[in-house]
Amino acid sequence: xxxxxxxxxxxxxxxxxxxxxxxxxxxxxxxxxxxxxxxxxxxxxxxxxxxxxxxxxxxxxxxxxxxxxxxxxxxxxxxxxxxxxxxxxxxxxxxxxxxxxxxxxxxxxxxxxxxxxxxxxxxxxxxxxxxxxxxxxxxxxxxxxxxxxxxxxxxxxxxxxxxxxxxxxxxxxxxxxxxxxxxxxxxxxxxxxxxxxxxxxxxxxxxxxxxxxxxxxx
Amino acid sequence: xxxxxxxxxxxxxxxxxxxxxxxxxxxxxxxxxxxxxxxxxxxxxxxxxxxxxxxxxxxxxxxxxxxxxxxxxxxxxxxxxxxxxxxxxxxxxxxxxxxxxxxxxxxxxxxxxxxxxxxxxxxxxxxxxxxxxxxxxxxxxxxxxxxxxxxxxxxxxxxxxxxxxxxxxxxxxxxxxxxxxxxxxxxxxxxxxxxxxxxxxxxxxxxxxxxxxxxxxxxxxxxxxxxxxxxxxxxxxxxxxxxxxxxxxxxxxxxxxxxxxxxxxxxxxxxxxxxxxxxxxxxxxxxxxxxxxxxxxxxxxxxxxxxxxxxxxxxxxxxxxxxxxxxxxxxxxxxxxxxxxxxxxxxxxxxxxxxxxxxxxxxxxxxxxxxxxxxxxxxxxxxxxxxxxxxxxxxxxxxxxxxxxxxxxxxxxxxxxxxxxxxxxxxxxxxxxxxxxxxxx
Numbered sequence: 001x002x003x004x005x006x007x008x009x010x011x012x013x014x015x016x017x018x019x020x021x022x023x024x025x026x027x028x029x030x031x032x033x034x035x036x037x038x039x040x041x042x043x044x045x046x047x048x049x050x051x052x053x054x055x056x057x058x059x060x061x062x063x064x065x066x067x068x069x070x071x072x073x074x075x076x077x078x079x080x081x082x083x084x085x086x087x088x089x090x091x092x093x094x095x096x097x098x099x100x101x102x103x104x105x106x107x108x109x110x111x112x113x114x115x116x117x118x119x120x121x122x123x124x125x126x127x128x129x130x131x132x133x134x135x136x137x138x139x140x141x142x143x144x145x146x147x148x149x150x151x152x153x154x155x156x157x158x159x160x161x162x163x164x165x166x167x168x169x170x171x172x173x174x175x176x177x178x179x180x181x182x183x184x185x186x187x188x189x190x191x192x193x194x195x196x197x198x199x200x201x202x203x204x205x206x207x208x209x210x211x212x213x214x215x216x217x218x
Numbered sequence: 219x220x221x222x223x224x225x226x227x228x229x230x231x232x233x234x235x236x237x238x239x240x241x242x243x244x245x246x247x248x249x250x251x252x253x254x255x256x257x258x259x260x261x262x263x264x265x266x267x268x269x270x271x272x273x274x275x276x277x278x279x280x281x282x283x284x285x286x287x288x289x290x291x292x293x294x295x296x297x298x299x300x301x302x303x304x305x306x307x308x309x310x311x312x313x314x315x316x317x318x319x320x321x322x323x324x325x326x327x328x329x330x331x332x333x334x335x336x337x338x339x340x341x342x343x344x345x346x347x348x349x350x351x352x353x354x355x356x357x358x359x360x361x362x363x364x365x366x367x368x369x370x371x372x373x374x375x376x377x378x379x380x381x382x383x384x385x386x387x388x389x390x391x392x393x394x395x396x397x398x399x400x401x402x403x404x405x406x407x408x409x410x411x412x413x414x415x416x417x418x419x420x421x422x423x424x425x426x427x428x429x430x431x432x433x434x435x436x437x438x439x440x441x442x443x444x445x446x447x448x449x450x451x452x453x454x455x456x457x458x459x460x461x462x463x464x465x466x467x468x469x470x471x472x473x474x475x476x477x478x479x480x481x482x483x484x485x486x487x488x489x490x491x492x493x494x495x496x497x498x499x500x501x502x503x504x505x506x507x508x509x510x511x512x513x514x515x516x517x518x519x520x521x522x523x524x525x526x527x528x529x530x531x532x533x534x535x536x537x538x539x540x541x542x543x544x545x546x547x548x549x550x551x552x553x554x555x556x557x558x559x560x561x562x563x564x565x566x567x568x569x570x571x572x573x574x575x576x577x578x579x580x581x582x583x584x585x586x587x588x589x590x591x592x593x594x595x596x597x598x599x600x601x602x603x604x605x606x607x608x609x610x611x612x613x614x615x616x617x618x619x620x621x622x623x624x625x626x627x628x629x630x631x632x633x634x635x636x637x638x639x640x641x642x643x644x645x646x647x648x649x650x651x652x653x654x655x656x657x658x659x
Contacts, residue, residue: 065508
């Protein structure tokens with residue numbers, strides 16, 4: 001049995017901050033050059049192997065056990081609902097999932113009473129509107145969600161907001177916060193039992209050095 | 219144009235001869251081992267009436283059932299999604315016999331709609347046991363010990379059994395002062411060890427800092443006797459907490475007596491699984507697989523839902539997952555069964571048949587063929603046919619210039635173009651083959 005802990009990290013804006021947090025926690029090997037293009041990074045001095053993957057792939061690696069531990073935003077976890085443990089809020093990359101509408105919104109000029117909502121998060125959106133009892137037609141988009149109300153594709157959007165500047169620039173206003181998100185440490189269920197000591201130590205150390213309050217991405 | 223459609227339903231598997239054989243060997247091995255603990259195998263129907271079985275199934279499970287109409291009665295049938303509820307139904311109806319406790323084992327498949335995801339199948343092969351009609355710690359320990367011994371015996375590497383008690387965390391939540399709705403949400407958060415969510419739920423209902431600390435720590439704690447020790451300091455004199463904890467400690471000590479404590483990991487926050495569990499519960503984990511290989515626990519009130527209160531416990535192993543976690547080398551010993559090819563002329567069919575039957579009765583696998591059309595040398599035919607079928611020993615009956623009572627035995631190998639032939643007396647054939655095939659048969 002290998003005692004190395006495999007950690008899946010989200011590539012992109014959060015990576016630098018995550019590596020810095022691990023270094024603060026005493027894991028010296030996590031001084032990866034950001035321009036390094038390797039996807040697998042061995043840190044034998046810490047007993048870690050790092051995998052650099054897309055944020056939305058982190059839960060998959062951890063749920064299947066290809067990685068023991070992962071760092072990923074709560075928004076991704078809410079959308080995918082993977083069967084993993086989520087023991088720690090790392091309090092980085094804080095943002096919120098909101099429903100936004102055009103300023104001075106117009107009502108749909110259609111026979112159907114169904115609202116159209118554009119989002120990258122169809123599952124969260126469906127759950128949210130189901131809970132409210134509002135029938136909606138969800139349109140899954142892969143980016144530039146703010147565009148859709150401007151061109152009349154949808155009446156509303158559900159999107160991740162950090163500062164709110166992008167919404168403002170597109171003349172959209174926040175109507176409602178669905179959920180608050182920040183980076184979470186997730187753990188494979190088998191790994192927590194089999195590599196219990198190493199993973200507990202990791203959780204404890206990160207807990208000590210994480211920010212006092214949730215912080216947005218730099 | 220027809221759309222490209224899958225030819226087999228999602229979540230089903232087809233086992234080829236080699237895999238099927240290994241799975242069956244493994245299943246039989248498990249059932250034989252269980253029979254030594256007094257568990258007797260039963261076979262139950264694949265489908266049941268939904269209205270009868272649903273009493274024992276949680277709403278989430280019911281949503282994942284395959285259901286169809288029974289045209290003769292107009293009632294709804296269900297492919298069993300879970301065998302424990304079915305056995306409970308059977309025993310409550312008195313079909314399990316009178317003797318208590320009952321020790322029953324099974325190998326079976328259960329069916330559930332699952333998204334094709336994380337290795338979850340829709341047709342799941344299971345082997346398991348139920349120990350029905352006794353509610354003492356010895357029964358809990360027996361089920362755990364037999365499970366561990368079983369996994370050791372089949373050679374599962376470095377596995378851990380995570381053990382908890384449903385009652386402990388439930389009692390903690392009960393006395394926290396959470397609302398009913400809050401408690402349900404907290405249960406889900408705790409089962410996922412989603413500590414940030416759990417904390418926010420507790421804060422929202424203004425639960426005291428001290429209580430929150432305990433509830434969070436109970437979910438995070440897992441380990442050995444130290445966890446039980448911690449639990450005792452939390453429990454104090456509250457019987458709702460001490461009763462489950464004492465049961466868990468007793469079982470833990472009994473496993474210690476059996477010398478098997480190292481396989482256990484106590485987890486006071488673990489209480490996931492079927493909603494009928496109400497006592498000691500457990501899951502099997504190993505390093506090579508990302509989720510549990512199986513699990514089980516105590517269900518003291520499930521049979522009551524079918525009309526006969528009988529405290530019970532049991533476990534089930536997911537064979538696909540166990541199989542995936544086993545080192546394939548573990549099967550080498552069982553890998554016997556290379557067939558022989560027996561070829562004869564038309565004239566010698568009768569002699570050849572007798573010989574084939576004799577070999578079969580002695581445990582050999584024999585495929586019998588008769589000479590093909592046209593003039594072809596019998597030895598050449600044996601060689602060609604053996605190669606085609608992947609057979610490496612052929613017996614030739616009635617070859618020219620071989621005296622009565624003798625056969626030729628051909629050994630095929632990758633090295634020689636002309637396979638070696640040996641002349642063997644018919645009566646000595648079994649012992650000759652046994653000697654030749656030693657280690658490969």
